Amino acid sequence: MSEPILVNVTEEIVRGLVSFLLRGPEYQTFCKCQTCEYDTVALTLNALPSKYVTSLESRDEAFKMMNVPENIELINKGIIHALHAVSKHPRHKVEPTSL
Numbered sequence: 001m002s003e004p005i006l007v008n009v010t011e012e013i014v015r016g017l018v019s020f021l022l023r024g025p026e027y028q029t030f031c032k033c034q035t036c037e038y039d040t041v042a043l044t045l046n047a048l049p050s051k052y053v054t055s056l057e058s059r060d061e062a063f064k065m066m067n068v069p070e071n072i073e074l075i076n077k078g079i080i081h082a083l084h085a086v087s088k089h090p091r092h093k094v095e096p097t098s099l
């Protein structure tokens with residue numbers, strides 16, 4: 001048995017997808033500051049069921065179960081919704097220079 005861990009697999013997936021989408025061609029005009037990125041992740045995660053696991057084995061199993069096209073598509077929809085909400089009402093203090 002590996003050391004116990006406590007992670008939300010949904011969070012892991014959403015963080016990865018948000019980071020990926022923000023760096024892709026479709027979202028070039030969206031702010032990439034840490035505030036906006038975290039706000040997008042938080043907003044997305046608040047609308048999704050969490051999936052907590054306590055071992056690496058169950059983390060891998062949950063990741064495999066969740067990392068299927070139908071589910072990723074559903075999560076992506078939530079992220080895109082959140083991206084638009086955040087870009088409409090950004091919390092960053094200054095107008096960011098292009099990053």
Ligand SMILES: [Zn+2]
Binds near residue numbers: 031034035036090092
């Ligand atoms: Zn920002």
